[in-house]
Amino acid sequence: MHISPVLWQFLVKWLNASALFPREASTIAPYADALYFFLLLITVVGLVLVGVLVFGFSIRYRKEKHPVAVQVEGSTLLEATWTIIPLALFLIVFVWGALLYFRIYNPPTNAMNIYVVGKQWMWKAEHPGGQHEINALHVPTGRPVQLTMISQDVFHSFSIPDFRVKREVIPGRYSTVWFQATTPGTYHIFCTQYCGTNHSAMIGEVTVLSPDDYDKWTQESTSGMSLAQNGERLFASMGCNACHSGSAAARGPNLAGVYGSKLQLASGSQVLVNDAYLRDSILNPSQHITAGYAPIMPTYQGQISEDGLIDLVEYIKAMQNNYRVQQTLTTSQSNQAAPTTPGTVKP
Amino acid sequence: MSATHTIVNLPDQRTATLPKRNYLNNEDGLLSWLFTGDHKRIAILYLISITFFFFIGGAFAGLIRLELLTPQPDLVASDTYNKFFSMHGIIMIFLFLVPSVPATLGNFLIPIMIGAKDLAFPKVNLLSWYLYWIGGLFTMAALVLGGVDTGWTFTTPLSTHYLNTHVVTAATGVFIIGFSSIFTGLNFIVTIHRMRAPGMTWFRMPLFCWSNYAASILMVLGTPVLAITLVLVALERLVGIGVFDPTKGGDPLLFQHLFWFYSHPAVYIMILPGMGVISEVISTFSRKRVFGYTAVAFSSVAIALFGFFVWAHHMFIMGVSNYSALVFSLLTMLVAVPSAIKIFNWAFTLQKGSITFETPMLYAFGFLGLFTIGGMTGVFLGALGMDIHLTETYFIVAHFHFVMVGGMLMAFLAGIHFWWPKMTGRMYPESLSKLAAVTTFIGFNLTFLPQFILGYLGMPRRYHAYPPEFQVLNVLSTAGATVLGVGYMLPLLYLGWSLKYGAIAGNNPWQATGLEWQIQSPPLTENFIETPVVDHEAYDYEWLAHKTAQEVTTVG
Numbered sequence: 001m002h003i004s005p006v007l008w009q010f011l012v013k014w015l016n017a018s019a020l021f022p023r024e025a026s027t028i029a030p031y032a033d034a035l036y037f038f039l040l041l042i043t044v045v046g047l048v049l050v051g052v053l054v055f056g057f058s059i060r061y062r063k064e065k066h067p068v069a070v071q072v073e074g075s076t077l078l079e080a081t082w083t084i085i086p087l088a089l090f091l092i093v094f095v096w097g098a099l100l101y102f103r104i105y106n107p108p109t110n111a112m113n114i115y116v117v118g119k120q121w122m123w124k125a126e127h128p129g130g131q132h133e134i135n136a137l138h139v140p141t142g143r144p145v146q147l148t149m150i151s152q153d154v155f156h157s158f159s160i161p162d163f164r165v166k167r168e169v170i171p172g173r174y175s176t177v178w179f180q181a182t183t184p185g186t187y188h189i190f191c192t193q194y195c196g197t198n199h200s201a202m203i204g205e206v207t208v209l210s211p212d213d214y215d216k217w218t219q220e221s222t223s224g225m226s227l228a229q230n231g232e233r234l235f236a237s238m239g240c241n242a243c244h245s246g247s248a249a250a251r252g253p254n255l256a257g258v259y260g261s262k263l264q265l266a267s268g269s270q271v272l273v274n275d276a277y278l279r280d281s282i283l284n285p286s287q288h289i290t291a292g293y294a295p296i297m298p299t300y301q302g303q304i305s306e307d308g309l310i311d312l313v314e315y316i317k318a319m320q321n322n323y324r325v326q327q328t329l330t331t332s333q334s335n336q337a338a339p340t341t342p343g344t345v346k347p
Numbered sequence: 348m349s350a351t352h353t354i355v356n357l358p359d360q361r362t363a364t365l366p367k368r369n370y371l372n373n374e375d376g377l378l379s380w381l382f383t384g385d386h387k388r389i390a391i392l393y394l395i396s397i398t399f400f401f402f403i404g405g406a407f408a409g410l411i412r413l414e415l416l417t418p419q420p421d422l423v424a425s426d427t428y429n430k431f432f433s434m435h436g437i438i439m440i441f442l443f444l445v446p447s448v449p450a451t452l453g454n455f456l457i458p459i460m461i462g463a464k465d466l467a468f469p470k471v472n473l474l475s476w477y478l479y480w481i482g483g484l485f486t487m488a489a490l491v492l493g494g495v496d497t498g499w500t501f502t503t504p505l506s507t508h509y510l511n512t513h514v515v516t517a518a519t520g521v522f523i524i525g526f527s528s529i530f531t532g533l534n535f536i537v538t539i540h541r542m543r544a545p546g547m548t549w550f551r552m553p554l555f556c557w558s559n560y561a562a563s564i565l566m567v568l569g570t571p572v573l574a575i576t577l578v579l580v581a582l583e584r585l586v587g588i589g590v591f592d593p594t595k596g597g598d599p600l601l602f603q604h605l606f607w608f609y610s611h612p613a614v615y616i617m618i619l620p621g622m623g624v625i626s627e628v629i630s631t632f633s634r635k636r637v638f639g640y641t642a643v644a645f646s647s648v649a650i651a652l653f654g655f656f657v658w659a660h661h662m663f664i665m666g667v668s669n670y671s672a673l674v675f676s677l678l679t680m681l682v683a684v685p686s687a688i689k690i691f692n693w694a695f696t697l698q699k700g701s702i703t704f705e706t707p708m709l710y711a712f713g714f715l716g717l718f719t720i721g722g723m724t725g726v727f728l729g730a731l732g733m734d735i736h737l738t739e740t741y742f743i744v745a746h747f748h749f750v751m752v753g754g755m756l757m758a759f760l761a762g763i764h765f766w767w768p769k770m771t772g773r774m775y776p777e778s779l780s781k782l783a784a785v786t787t788f789i790g791f792n793l794t795f796l797p798q799f800i801l802g803y804l805g806m807p808r809r810y811h812a813y814p815p816e817f818q819v820l821n822v823l824s825t826a827g828a829t830v831l832g833v834g835y836m837l838p839l840l841y842l843g844w845s846l847k848y849g850a851i852a853g854n855n856p857w858q859a860t861g862l863e864w865q866i867q868s869p870p871l872t873e874n875f876i877e878t879p880v881v882d883h884e885a886y887d888y889e890w891l892a893h894k895t896a897q898e899v900t901t902v903g
Contacts, residue, residue, distance in 0.1 A: 019816070022804050035733050036803065043723040046687075050694055050719050054712060057697035058704070061633070069888060070699040074639035078695065079688070086687040090680035093730045098673055100732020105669060120509065154505040155599065157664065157739055161805020164736040168665040170600065171504060172593025175666045188814060192739035192807040194498050196509055197426045200810035284596070301594060 025187055025208065026163035027180040028104055033164075035096050042089055104165060107178035111146035114139070115227070115310045118149065118156035118169040121198040123189060126310060129218055130226045135204035137189065138221075139181055140214035146178040148275060152306045157193035160206055168193060174276045181208040231315025234308055238300070252297065253290045256319045264291040278313045356858055357774065363851035365772045369869040384469035385872055390455035391770070392476050394763075397443050397451060398839070400483065404438035405835060407431050412794075412828040415821045420812040428811040429496035430512070436499030437517060441524050442483055444751055445613065448620035449566075450479070450531055452762045453559045455770060457535060459863040459870065460553050462544025462879045467537040468530075475530035478523055485520030489513040498809065500610070501576075503591040503602045507583040515584055518577045525570045525577075528616075532566030535559055544862075546881035550644070553861055553885040554637060557644040558623030561651035565612045565619075569655070573609035576602065600665060607658035615654040617751055618718075619647055621758030622689060625711050628761050629693050631859040632708040633700025636886035639692045646685035653682040663734045672731055679729035686722050690715065705857070706777065709784040710761035717753025717791065721746060724799065742802025745795045753791055760787070760838065767842065768856045772869045773849030779841045787834030793827025860891045 012030070015021040024030055060066070114137070115126040125133040139145045149158055151169045158177060159166035167177035189204035209217060225233075235241055243252030259278070262270050266289040271277055281288035282304065285297035304312070357363075370387045380388055410431050414422040423431070454472065458465055466472050489495045495517040497506040506514050539560050543552070580602070582588045589595025591602045630637045637643055659667055659675040667675075693715060702708075724746040728734050737743060767775055797820040806817045813821070855864040862879060863870075883890040 019819070020800050020804070032732060032736050035730065036727075036736075039723075039727050039730065039733065043720070043726075046723055047716070047719050050690055050715060053691075053694035054697065054715055057633075057694070057700070058702055058712075061697060061700050061702050063701045063703050066699070066701050069634035069701040071636055071889065072638060072695075072699055073636075074642065078691075079639050079642050082691040083684060083688055087681075087684050090683055090726060090729075093726055094677055094680045097676060097730025097732045097734070100730075101663070101672065101676075101735065102669060104732055104735055154509055155502060159739070159805065159807065161736070161740075166664055166735050166739070170666060172599065173666065188805065190805065190807045194429075194500075194502070194505070194809040196505055197429065197496070199429070200420075200425065200807075200812050203814070 022164075023162045023183070023185075023187070025181060025183045025185065026160075026165065027182060029162070029164045029182075031100055031103060035093075035100055038096070039093065042093075105167075105177070107146045107176065108144045111144035111178050113146050113148055115314075116147050116149040116158060116169070117152055117306045117310070118158065118191070118195075118202075119152040120154065120196050121191070121202040123158070123191075123202070123204045124307070126227060126307065127218070128227050128314060130223045130230065131218060131221045132223065133221075135189070135202075137204065137206040138209060138214065138217050139206060140209055140211045141181050141184060142211060144178055144180045146176055148174050148176050148310075150174050150279075150306055150310075154195050155193045156191045156195050156202065159190045159192045160187055161190065162187040163206075166192060174279065181206075184208045184210055184213075227311050227314040228318040229315075231311035231313070231318075234304070234311055235315055238304070240312075243297070251294070253293055255316050259317045259319070265289060266291050266293070266295070275313050275317075278316055279309050282309060282312060356853065356856055358851055358853040360850055363853070365851060365869070366867045366871075368871065369772065369867065370872045371771075371869050373872045382473070384465065384473060386454050386458050386466045386469065386472060387770075387870065387872075389472050389476050390451050390453075393446060393450040393454060393479070396476070396479065396483070397447055400438050400442040401447075401835075402839075404435055404443055405832065407435035407438070409828065409832060411435060412825040414811065415813070416825045418813050418815045418818050418821075425811045426496060427494075429498075429809070430494035432809055433496050433498050434490055434494065437486060437495070437521065440499055440613070440617075441521050442479075442486065444617040444755055445524075445528055446479060446531070447617075447755070447759050448624060448762060449535070449559055449562060449616075450475075450527075452555075452624065452759075452766060453535060453620060454531070456766065456863055457538060457556055457559060458542070459866065459874050460556055460861055461539060461542060461547050462862055462875065462881060463538060463542040464873050464875065464878075466534045467542060468534050471530050472534055475527040475534070478527035478530070482520045482522070482524030482527060485516055485523060487520075489517035489520065492516065500606060501580055502606075503580060503583065503599055504593075506580055507591065515581050518581055522574050522577045525574045528566045529570045532563035532570075535563040536567065544875075544879050544881055550641065551881055551884045553623075554626035554640065554643055554647075555620075555623035558619045558621075558626070558647045561647040562616050562619040564648075564651050565616045565654060569609045569612040569616070572605060573613075576605040576609070579605075600662070600667075603662050603665060604659070607661045608655075611658040611661065612651075612654045614747070614750065615650055617755050618758075619650060621714070621755045621762075622647065624758045624762035624765070625693060625714050627859075627861070628707045628711040628765050629696050630886045631765070631857050632705055632711075633697045633702045634858075634888050635696050635698075635700040636884070636888070637692065638695040638698070639688075640884075640886070643689055643692050646688045649685045650682060653678065653685070657682055660729055660734070663731055664738055676729055676731045676734075680726070683722060683726055683729065686718075690719055690722070705764075706775070706780040706784055707761040707765035709781060710757050710764065710787075713784065713788045713791075714754055714757040714761065717749050717757060717788075721749030721751075721754055724749065736805075737802055739807055740802035741798040741806045741808055744808045745798035745802060748795050748798075753795070757787070760784070763838070763842070765857070766863075767845070768852030769863055769868045769870070771846060771849070772852055773845050774852050774856065775838075775845045775849060776841050779837065783834055783837035783841070786830060786837065790827050790830030790832070790834045794824050794831050795827070797821070797823045797827070858891065858895075860886055860888060 016023050117124040123135050125137045149169045151171045156169040158169050163179045165177050165179050167175050185208055187206050189206050191202035243250055244255050246254045246256060258273050261273055263273050264270055283301045285299060286295055289295045370385055414428055492513050495512045495514055497514055539556055579590050583591055589597045591597045591599050626637050626643060657675060657679045660679045663672050728737055764780060801817055801820045806813055852868050854868055
């Protein structure tokens, strides 16, 4: 990064052609590699230093040359040196690593969202337009893509080495990861968390397309129903609209505009309504009673699959206008204020 | 190196015999061993036991490497492969690495090093060996009944809801072994506090005692958390209490927190005693006191204390909040500092020494190189953004093998060779043992260096089959494992041979300063006929020279 850009380009080109180095196919990859090279450098320097000391002393002070040892107490100066220098280096690595972490895990607000459900032993991707894929993922170059992921059974972990991104996919909670692909091509998706018998077969392929090819792909592979439309149908068939009808006299709160707002609960606390909250209030409604409503909603635990929940959440998201607002905060417990929408309780 | 330059000071082999009375022949018969309260005999029992389990665990490692020779899943079915790496992990960690140095060398040496006749609780010590075996038999039962495929981490909900293997049997085994570890730790702490000989102050104590003391604190405080976690896993699996089950309101991440709260400190339980061995060996063969004795002693305690506050660095990609990730990353960087301090202290111990290159020293040099690589690659994983790409890949496999096999096992072998003359009264064959040390070092690097590259390329760990582009590096790794296997077989053979045919060692073949070298080899059951009075620091070679000169004068 801080070496000459020409040299860097040359290095990257050479490395990308070498079998000892993964391709750099996302905007993050060069940043990750820069830290990697820095770490390699200090490792090699440290190893050489220890090697020189050990071999140097071994040759200089071997018994033949130096038959009587000279007892040395220790040295505060030396001790301080090799405490402070490693500490300083490690702190640099810490700050650098933290900056990279925040870059990798904080998605830009304009990212397009794709859902991923992990299960033994496949990856199911669902695009908002309703395209479904198994062990495959199509994304365009040049656009940030955010994956909202959940596991239907055990821990899985979604990893695209050529993008340098990875995130655990956890049962019972949404996790997110984002990337912006730079180079068209196909890259491995690995499950990296041991998940049972066919763990090593849980491999997918991400296909990076140019924006034009991506549009072509979306049109060709549409099922005709978007996730939100599927959700709307589910909303009706599960009877949700009987209570959440949107009218003033309804037994359940109006859901239009609820996504991204801060909601006043009967318990007195406030919550930010995001994907995770919506999912949980469908599964555990008694723990999320909106202020002013009776705790009469039954649980839907065991009645809706993770795919169905995603459809419902997409539908509820689409019921309002400030969709873009908190898309990025789906997993973090943020206390940041979000814009409110008319119809919800103002914080 | 010619024989004249070695510091080994062996008795005349034509006339020398083992001492007539020693701890090995004091009583005869199997029962005298099975009911012994002698810490030295228990150490020998442990040594035989962990060697047994090491080679079982090693056989699984061999099978794993053999399967990974080709990208196709062609040697065994995937569930069999999963059982292989699970058994390899469970056996190596709980039945070998954790007890190896403390239960064998620590048991044998700590009382002698501090001038005591035994550990504080000899019967508890024997009990902990029995618990080790009962736990070991449960683990073996899980293996014989059809295996277990959770990995050594027993991760829920996989282990509780999605496997039909013998999870509870294996967890029971580990649970019981845990108590063996707690008892050993407790015994060491009490012994070191209460039973030091007159004059053996804390800062006259050998660093081996310091590092085992630090590891004992971890054993006593950390292992109960593992026990609780395994009980919860068993309850969840048997009666479905739902602590870790999200559909019942539980939290699968809670398991990760509990498990790593033990299992990260466990890494230090494994490595700290090894560091103690390295201090002893390097000091002895450079004839120097350890550079910065106090810094090395306190860095052991610092590692033990810091070690409890870094567990969540195993969870950076699991959706812990970004800010807690920051804190755990920072603490991880801090815990790396005492390790760096130790490395430089050891290197500077050599300065102005009078260095010889006996087998234990070769292993110790191997340790320094491999542990430096292992430690530095730990910094890669502690760096938040880097961890995202590297964790759960072969990079992490290579990293912890460098620390635990390259570090711990090298230290263990250094210690076994170093104290072999004391434990058995006989020397091992010198050139063969050097060959083994070099073979192990080469084999180790050939096995695990390619895995760092594999990891950065993205090959996930615990993969039974893999994309073909990873094959070349895997073939290298398997070739290395073969060399490494030879390196481990050699000591088994020649140490066994030396029991009968090895040269008589005498009391102090290395001319070392420790109290253990001032008594006969093999020692008497009661270690010391009279309680020694300590009037010098550990590693005081001037005292030793003075003492030797005095003896010569009195005899002459």
